[in-house]
Structure formats: structure tokens, C-alpha cells
Amino acid sequence: MAEQYKSLHPAKYYRDHLKHDIRPDGRELSDFRPVVINVGSIKTADGSSIVKIGNTTVVCGIKAEISRPKADAATKGFLVPNVELSPVCSSKFKPGPPSDQAQVLTQIIADIVGNSQCINLEELCIFPDKIAWCLYADLICIDYDGSLIDACALALISCLKVVSLPEVSYDPSLDKQQVNLEKRTPINVNSVFVSTTFAIFDDKLILADPTVEEENLCTGTLTIVTCNDELCYVHKPGGSPLVDEQMSDCIEKCMNRSNSIKKLIKTAILENI
Amino acid sequence: MSELSPADFYLPGEIIRNLKSKDREVIIGPGLCRNESDTKSLIASQAGYLCFRAPNTYWLEGRRNRYIPKKADLVLGIVTKKSSDNLKVDIGSAESASLSMLAFEGATKKVKPDVNVGDVIYAKVINAHKEMEPELVCIDQYYKAGKLGVLSNEGFVINLKQKLIQQMLNPENPLLRTLGRKFPYEIVIGVNGKVWMRANQCKDVLTLCRAFQIAEYQKETDIIGICRQFK
Amino acid sequence: MEVIESFENNLNLKCKLQVLSRADGSAMFSEGQTVVLSAIYGPVEVKMQKLLIEKASVESVFKPKSGLPGVSDRYKEYLIKNICETALASALYPRTAVLVNLQEMQNQGQLISCAINAVCLACLDSGIDMKFLFGAVSYFLTKEEELTLTPPINESSVKAMFVFVFNNTKGDVIASHTEGRFSIDQYKTALDICRDEVKKVFIFFKETLLDT
Numbered sequence: 001m002a003e004q005y006k007s008l009h010p011a012k013y014y015r016d017h018l019k020h021d022i023r024p025d026g027r028e029l030s031d032f033r034p035v036v037i038n039v040g041s042i043k044t045a046d047g048s049s050i051v052k053i054g055n056t057t058v059v060c061g062i063k064a065e066i067s068r069p070k071a072d073a074a075t076k077g078f079l080v081p082n083v084e085l086s087p088v089c090s091s092k093f094k095p096g097p098p099s100d101q102a103q104v105l106t107q108i109i110a111d112i113v114g115n116s117q118c119i120n121l122e123e124l125c126i127f128p129d130k131i132a133w134c135l136y137a138d139l140i141c142i143d144y145d146g147s148l149i150d151a152c153a154l155a156l157i158s159c160l161k162v163v164s165l166p167e168v169s170y171d172p173s174l175d176k177q178q179v180n181l182e183k184r185t186p187i188n189v190n191s192v193f194v195s196t197t198f199a200i201f202d203d204k205l206i207l208a209d210p211t212v213e214e215e216n217l218c219t220g221t222l223t224i225v226t227c228n229d230e231l232c233y234v235h236k237p238g239g240s241p242l243v244d245e246q247m248s249d250c251i252e253k254c255m256n257r258s259n260s261i262k263k264l265i266k267t268a269i270l271e272n273i
Numbered sequence: 274m275s276e277l278s279p280a281d282f283y284l285p286g287e288i289i290r291n292l293k294s295k296d297r298e299v300i301i302g303p304g305l306c307r308n309e310s311d312t313k314s315l316i317a318s319q320a321g322y323l324c325f326r327a328p329n330t331y332w333l334e335g336r337r338n339r340y341i342p343k344k345a346d347l348v349l350g351i352v353t354k355k356s357s358d359n360l361k362v363d364i365g366s367a368e369s370a371s372l373s374m375l376a377f378e379g380a381t382k383k384v385k386p387d388v389n390v391g392d393v394i395y396a397k398v399i400n401a402h403k404e405m406e407p408e409l410v411c412i413d414q415y416y417k418a419g420k421l422g423v424l425s426n427e428g429f430v431i432n433l434k435q436k437l438i439q440q441m442l443n444p445e446n447p448l449l450r451t452l453g454r455k456f457p458y459e460i461v462i463g464v465n466g467k468v469w470m471r472a473n474q475c476k477d478v479l480t481l482c483r484a485f486q487i488a489e490y491q492k493e494t495d496i497i498g499i500c501r502q503f504k
Numbered sequence: 505m506e507v508i509e510s511f512e513n514n515l516n517l518k519c520k521l522q523v524l525s526r527a528d529g530s531a532m533f534s535e536g537q538t539v540v541l542s543a544i545y546g547p548v549e550v551k552m553q554k555l556l557i558e559k560a561s562v563e564s565v566f567k568p569k570s571g572l573p574g575v576s577d578r579y580k581e582y583l584i585k586n587i588c589e590t591a592l593a594s595a596l597y598p599r600t601a602v603l604v605n606l607q608e609m610q611n612q613g614q615l616i617s618c619a620i621n622a623v624c625l626a627c628l629d630s631g632i633d634m635k636f637l638f639g640a641v642s643y644f645l646t647k648e649e650e651l652t653l654t655p656p657i658n659e660s661s662v663k664a665m666f667v668f669v670f671n672n673t674k675g676d677v678i679a680s681h682t683e684g685r686f687s688i689d690q691y692k693t694a695l696d697i698c699r700d701e702v703k704k705v706f707i708f709f710k711e712t713l714l715d716t
Contacts, residue, residue, distance in 0.1 A: 100578055107579040115664075115684050220590070222680075232685045238586030238669075241676030244695070251688055279714055284628070284706070285591075286636030286673045304633070306593070318593055318633040320713050337631035338528040339547060341597075367547040367600035403598055 011217055018205055025054075025211065030253060032196075032209040033147075035261065037154065037268040039162045046135075047163030049268075051155040054211065055145035057089075060137060060155035062163050066177065067134040069125060077124020077132035081109045083139045083152055090144035090212070108235065109139065109152050112225050115232040116193040119160065123188055127170045131177055135163065146197075146211040149223050149235075153195035158265045160189050162272065192265065193232055194258035195225040198250050203240040208253060222247075224254040281324075283317035283333065290314045293325060302332025337435050340365040340465035342401035347421075349430070349463030350409065352392045362394055365432070365465045368406045372396060376410040378418035386423070393424040393469055395461050424461060428471040429478045434489050435466055440496070447500040452484060454503070515641075515653060515704065517621075519712045521629045527605075529630025533622035535642075536654060537612035542622035544630045546602030554601060560594035564604040566619070569611065580606075580616060584623055587669055587679050591624075593633040602632065613655030616667045616681060617642040621705060628713060637672040639705035640679075641698040645686055651694060653701065666691070668698040672706050675699055 006013045006024075017024050027033070033054030042048035045061035069076055083105040085093045093099055098106070113119070124133040137159065139152045164184040170177045199210035199218035206222075207214055215221065220239015225232050231251065236242070283289060288308060292299055292315070301307065304319035317323075321335025342348070342364065350362035353369060360372040372394065377386040388394070400408035411421040440446050441462055449460065458472040458481060468485070472478045488496050516536045524530035527543035534540075547560055554561045564585040566577045588604055604626075606619050617640035624638050644652050645664040656662055664684030671678050677695070686694075 100582065103575045103578040104582040107575045110575075111579075111683065115682070117685065227685055230685045230687050231682070231691055234680050234682045234691065236677065236680040237583050238588075238590040238679050240590070241671055241674065241678050243676055244692075247677065247695075248692070251691075255688075282710065282714055284637055284672065284710060284713070285634035286671065304631075306633075318635070319631050320628045321631075335631050336629065339545075339630065339632070341547075367549055367597065369549075403596065 010213070014214070014217055015202065018201065023207065023214070029205060030208045032257060033211075035154070035264060037158050037264055038272075039158055039268050040272045046165065047159050047161075049155050049159040049162065051151050051158065052143075053147055053151045053154070053209065055143050056147055056151045057141070057143040058148070058151040058155040059140045059142060060152075060159040061140075062159050063136045063138070064163070064165050065134045065136065066126070066131050066168065066179075069129060069132040071129075073121075074129040075125050076121040077126075078134040079113060079119055079121065079124070079137065080134065081113060081137040081139060081156060082106055083109060083141070085141050085144065089141040092144070105148060105152065108149055108223075108233075109156060112153055112193055112195065112233050113156070116191055116225070116227040118157065118189055118191045118193060118227070120188065120190060126168050126177075127172060130172060130175070131168070131170055133165060144212060146213075146215045147209050150195045150197050150209070153193060153225065154261065154265075157189070157192055157194075158268060160187070161192075161265060161269055163187050191227050192258075192262050193225050193227040194254070194261045195223060195233070196250075196254040196257055198222045198224075198253075200240045200242065206246060206250065222250055224251055226254055226258045229255075278322075281322045282320075283323055284320050285318050287317050288314050289317060289323060289331075292331070293327075293329075298329060300330045302330065303337070304333025304335050305331060338466075339367075340435070342366050342370065342398050342407040342465075344398055344401050346398045346401070346464045348396060348398060348409070348465040349424075349461060349467035349469055350394050350396060350465075351430070351467075352388060352390050352394060355388065355390050360388060360394075362396070362409055364398075364407065364409070364463070365467060366407060370396075370398070370407040370409045372409040372411070376412055377422065378412050378416065388423055392426070393428065393430055395421050395424055395463065395469070397421060420461075424469050425471065428459075428461075428469045429482070430467055430469050431482055431485065432466050433468055433485055435464075437485065437489050438462060438464060438466055438468070440488075440493055446493075446497070448484075448488060448496055451500040451503050452481060456480075515701065517705065517708045519622075519625055519708070521625065521712065521716045527626075527630075529626040529628070529632070531622050531625035531629055532609075533618060533625055534610075535614045535618040535621065537610060538614040538618040539609035540615070540619045540622040541607040541609055542619070542626040543605045544602065544623070544626040544632065545605070546630070546632060547597040547600035548603065550599060550601035555599055558595065558598055560592070560597040560600045560602050562588045562592065562594065562602045562604060564588065564606070564623075566606045567608065569608045580619060583616070583679060583681065584620060587620060587638055588623065588627070590678055591634050591636055591638050591671070592627065593635050596633050613644070613659065613662070613665070614642040616640070617669075620667075620669055620679075625709060625712065628709065637706060637709065638669050638678055639672065639702045639709065640667055640669045641701045641705065642667050643694045643698050645684065645690060645694070649690075651690070651697065653697075664690070666694045666698070668695060668702070670699060670702045675702070 036052040047062040085102040167180040167183040200220040223235040319335040321333035350364040354361035361369040396409035461469040529544040564581045620640035643666040664686040667681040669679035
């Protein structure tokens with residue numbers, strides 16, 4: 001019976017559950033889904049990670065290439081994130097060029113990386129104006145079940161933590177570079193960002209870490225990214241208005257969560273070694 | 274018409290209190306919606322001046338550029354598609370209006386009116402619901418055409434702003450009369466912003482177009498003033 | 505008139521409505537040195553794939569000053585589309601589309617807030633039904649930890665930037681966008697100051713509409 005009720009009146013189905021402070025998947029309103037992190041599983045990449053938040057699954061692989069720095073930033077390397085929403089993850093996405101949502105997500109992830117300054121791009125430069133590392137971070141969504149920004153951000157940061165780059169020696173007089181693949185060094189990650197998404201249901205209830213169903217039914221979302229003790233991204237793209245108390249409440253929850261997530265990343269990396 | 278005061282100017286989302294019709298029901302026109310949390314007040318949904326007509330009608334006089342079909346509006350449209358018993362007419366709304374071939378005076382299943390794609394039609398909206406396509410007719414309730422129907426191909430159609438259309442349809446507005454003193458012309462004004470004109474000379478039609486286009490950006494009082502000078 | 509003077513010093517807003525003849529509503533809006541042109545068409549006929557049964561679908565297009573639109577412009581489109589969907593009374597126009605077009609003319613750091621305000625004025629100009637108004641304010645945090653409304657001339661001295669979008673009914677936050685790193689307290693301070701500033705933006709909207 002519940003199955004039919006859910007498909008006929010999805011909003012009412014949720015409202016009935018939320019009245020009793022519980023969500024259809026058994027969580028309380030401010031509960032998060034379990035998070036699973038695995039790093040270094042893709043051996044061909046220079047760094048990789050798989051992140052699961054509930055059912056949402058994102059794979060991140062980082063490939064390093066040697067390129068020439070831009071003329072206006074001669075001492076800087078590159079970190080280029082790219083989010084791919086393949087038809088595998090949801091029937092919403094069709095094959096072909098990246099959808100608008102994928103492009104927006106790519107921009108959001110790039111903004112988060114830029115804002116948090118987790119990587120000093122100058123450290124990626126090997127020789128000014130000549131050669132620098134370009135890290136291509138491909139984030140591929142395998143299962144789309146909401147809170148995708150969180151999953152992508154988490155996959156990217158845990159992946160960056162395990163990236164190691166081969167040693168490169170460069171001779172400017174001969175314009176020759178030599179790559180020593182045997183000797184690899186990890187890159188410095190200055191800070192760890194943790195993203196948390198909230199959904200606003202019926203203009204007043206706030207659901208933490210929404211699933212895709214909840215995201216579709218809700219009237220707005222709010223994503224907060226913390227970086228150490230600071231905030232580096234507060235993203236609310238329209239939707240229901242929020243009062244300040246709700247906002248502060250969300251920031252606080254996000255801060256609390258970030259500590260446990262950071263521990264999780266650490267454990268995942270330790271296990272890998 | 275009384276001068277509109279800035280105190281009566283409302284923006285979307287602003288609450289309108291102090292309604293004059295106390296215990297009677299309020300009839301609301303364009304630009305307003307009811308306040309669900311307080312039944313004694315209204316909420317503006319457009320920018321404009323609040324107007325009131327006794328005993329209990331309120332509406333907002335704002336700017337509206339895109340035509341939204343309303344029942345009983347007299348509109349001007351252009352036929353865009355013709356099938357055996359139906360015409361599609363562009364009246365400037367989001368969706369093309371439909372006009373039955375039988376909705377002309379004297380039309381039967383066998384005798385169909387001579388209408389072609391590209392013809393200009395003066396018609397009445399008999400059905401306008403946001404969920405459905407608007408429906409037009411070219412007959413009144415006595416099955417007579419009156420002034421409705423296909424307009425001559427020798428005319429000229431231009432689009433004007435809704436504000437000017439309302440002013441021109443006001444019989445007290447001197448603009449059309451003043452122009453008529455200079456040269457004879459025929460004009461059909463649709464509330465959807467389309468205007469059809471015909472004059473003896475091409476030059477006169479262009480004069481009309483120019484006059485209307487200038488009038489679009491003038492205040493109503495200014496138009497009346499200018500017209501007086503030409504008396 | 506005092507109010508106008510005081511915010512002209514702060515935000516320096518200027519606007520011209522009905523700048524385009526074909527659009528239903530259009531506005532050229534400038535905030536400091538940033539200028540955006542916006543045009544609204546709607547409700548118009550909708551493409552089959554974007555048709556929504558219960559409300560109007562909003563499409564937004566953002567064109568940068570030069571070059572082809574990129575991924576960052578997609579993000580602005582997405583933000584503006586979402587704000588419009590919240591603010592417009594789209595349930596009144598089911599099975600139609602509302603097209604929002606934006607053209608960047610000049611950018612001195614307040615592009616997003618300027619674009620959002622330009623859209624709101626274009627909506628008001630077009631006479632489309634709205635649930636409430638929205639107004640945006642940009643706020644800057646410099647490297648010296650100073651908060652300022654005017655964008656610093658030297659772009660590299662900006663540590664963080666906030667853009668808040670408020671509605672005019674209760675002054676709640678509809679949208680928020682941030683760049684850079686900042687503390688929670690700084691965020692809250694910026695939010696409070698912007699909430700005060702946005703009132704001046706709404707007064708400016710009213711003045712503009714009364715003038716034309």
C-alpha cells in the first residue's frame with residue numbers, strides 16, 4: 001500500500017512521515033547518511049577515490065600531465081575538476097555533451113577548490129613559465145541519490161590527499177625535461193573542505209543530506225562548505241527563503257559534521273597504506 | 274481621470290491594507306492576489322497604481338506588455354495555420370488561439386469562409402483559460418458577424434504597447450479624432466496590442482504609424498495637450 | 505530624498521527601463537562600475553521538452569562581455585533561473601516559458617548582484633506577476649579583514665566576496681553566493697549589513713518605476 005501511496009502523493013507521503021519527525025528512509029530530520037570512502041583503488045591514475053554517501057556514489061581520478069603555465073600566471077600549475085553525470089547514474093541524464101547540471105556542478109566544485117585554497121598552485125609549478133603540473137580531476141557519478149555536491153567535494157579532497165607526482169627535473173638551458181617515475185612525492189594539501197547539503201521542505205523543515213527524492217520534492221537547497229574553522233562556500237540557489245536562525249543552525253551542524261568526516265578521510269588513507 | 278499618487282503605488286509582494294469595501298467581498302482585477310494569512314488585505318503581484326471602483330472592485334494599473342487572453346476581449350490576430358475545420362491564429366499570447374471555420378457568419382460544413390494563412394482577423398475571445406489554448410469566434414451571440422471577421426489585405430498591422438491601446442480605446446481620448454481631421458483612415462484596434470490601419474495613401478499610413486510610435490512613449494496628458502494644439 | 509543620496513554614495517545604482525523595443529521588459533542596470541543589460545520575454549510559447557504542466561518554465565541565458573559563454577556563465581544562469589522560479593508567480597502561466605536574457609556590459613566585481621537586480625527590474629518592467637521582489641547586494645572582505653560595500657580597486661586585495669539575495673516581504677535570504685574564505689562571524693555580519701542595504705535597493709526600484 002505504502003508503495004502506491006508514495007507514487008501517487010509523493011509530497012503528502014513525505015509530509016506524513018515528517019510530521020512524526022522521521023524520514024521515509026528511517027533517518028531523523030538532521031541525520032546524515034553513512035559515508036564510505038575508499039582511496040587509491042584505481043592504479044592507473046595518479047590518485048583516486050571512491051565515495052559513497054548513502055547510495056550516491058562518486059568516483060574521482062586525478063591524472064597529472066605536464067603543461068606550460070599561462071603567461072599571466074607563470075608560477076602556477078593547474079587543477080581542473082570536471083564532473084560527469086553519465087546516463088548510468090540516473091535516467092535524468094542523456095548521453096552526449098555535458099548537461100547544464102553537470103556544468104554547474106563542475107563550476108561549483110572549481111569554486112570550492114579555489115575558495116578553500118587547499119592546494120597551493122605555485123607548488124605545482126616545476127619551472128616558471130616553462131613547465132608545470134596540470135591535475136585533471138575527473139569526478140564521475142555512478143549513482144545519483146542526492147547531495148551530489150557533498151559527494152563530489154569529498155571525493156575530490158580525499159583524492160587530492162593521496163595524489164603523488166613523479167619527480168621531474170628540468171634543464172632550462174637545453175629545454176629538456178626528465179621524469180623519474182620511480183620517485184614519487186605526495187602533494188601538500190593545506191586544508192580539508194567538507195561540504196554539507198540541506199534541503200528545505202515545505203518552506204520550514206530542514207532536511208540534512210537529502211536523497212534525490214527529497215531534493216525533487218523540496219522547495220530549496222542550501223550547501224555549506226567548511227574549511228578548517230572557516231567557511232569557504234555558502235551556496236543557496238534561490239528556493240524558499242531562510243531565516244537567520246535556520247541558517248546558523250545549518251552552519252553549526254555542518255561544522256560538527258566536518259570533524260567526523262575529516263577523521264574518516266584520515267582513517268581511509270591510513271588503511272590504504 | 275484623477276492623477277495617480279505615489280502613495281498608491283505598489284510593488285510585488287507588498288501588502289495592501291485599508292480596503293474601502295469593508296464587509297463586502299472584494300473583487301480583484303489584474304496585478305492583485307488575495308492574502309491567505311489575512312483575508313482583509315491583498316498582495317500586489319505587479320508594479321502599479323492601485324485603482325478602485327465602487328463598490329468593491331480593485332485592480333492595479335501597471336505596465337503589461339505581453340498579452341494574456343481574457344474572455345470577451347476583442348483581438349486582432351494573424352492566421353498562421355489552416356486545416357480543414359480549424360484555424361490557428363497568432364494573437365500575441367503564449368499559445369496560438371484556435372478559431373473554428375464554423376465560427377464565421379453564414380458558415381456551414383459545406384460553405385466555408387475564404388480565409389488564408391496570413392490573413393488578419395478581428396475576433397472575440399470566447400474561451401480563455403490558462404490551462405487551455407484560447408478560442409476565438411467571429412460571430413456574436415446572434416450568429417451575426419457585426420464588425421468581426423477577416424480584414425482587408427490592403428491594411429497595415431503594427432504592434433503597440435498595451436498602455437497606448439487602452440488610451441486609444443477610451444472614447445474621450447482625442448488622438449484618433451485629431452488624426453482623422455488631417456486625413457481619412459480606417460483603424461481596428463485589438464486589445465492584444467495589434468492595430469490594423471488603412472488609408473488612401475501609403476504616406477498617411479506611415480504618418481499614423483509614426484504618430485502612434487511616438488505616442489507610446491508620451492504620457493496621456495501630454496498626448497491630449499499635443500492634440501489640442503492641432504485643433 | 506536623503507535616502508537616495510546616502511545610497512548613491514554606497515552602492516551607486518543607476519537604471520534605465522524599456523531600453524529594448526522588442527522585449528516585454530528590459531532594463532539597463534548599473535551598480536558602481538558594473539553594468540548589465542537584461543531582457544525578459546514572457547510568457548511565450550514553450551519548447552516541448554521544457555514544457556511544465558503546472559507552471560511556467562524559466563530559461564535564462566547569460567552572455568559574457570566577450571568570447572563564448574563558458575562554464576562559469578552556466579552557473580550564473582542556473583542561479584538566476586532558480587531565483588526567478590522562486591520569485592515569479594509561475595503557476596499563473598502553466599505550459600509557457602519565460603525567457604530571461606542577460607548581457608554583461610562591464611564588470612567591476614559586482615557582476616552577480618548587478619545581474620540579479622537587472623533581472624528584477626526587467627521583470628517589473630514587463631509586468632509579469634511576481635510573488636515578491638528580489639534584490640541583491642554584494643559585499644567584500646579585504647585582506648585587511650575590512651568589510652566594504654564598494655569593490656576594492658585592486659582585485660587581488662579581495663579576500664572574500666558575498667552576494668546575498670533578499671525578498672522584499674520579510675527580508676529573508678533567497679539566495680546566497682560566496683567566494684573566498686571567511687569566518688562564520690564575518691558571514692553573519694555581512695548578512696546583517698546587506699539586509700539593511702537591500703532596503704535601499706528596493707527603494708531605488710520603486711523610485712525608478714515611479715519615474716517611468
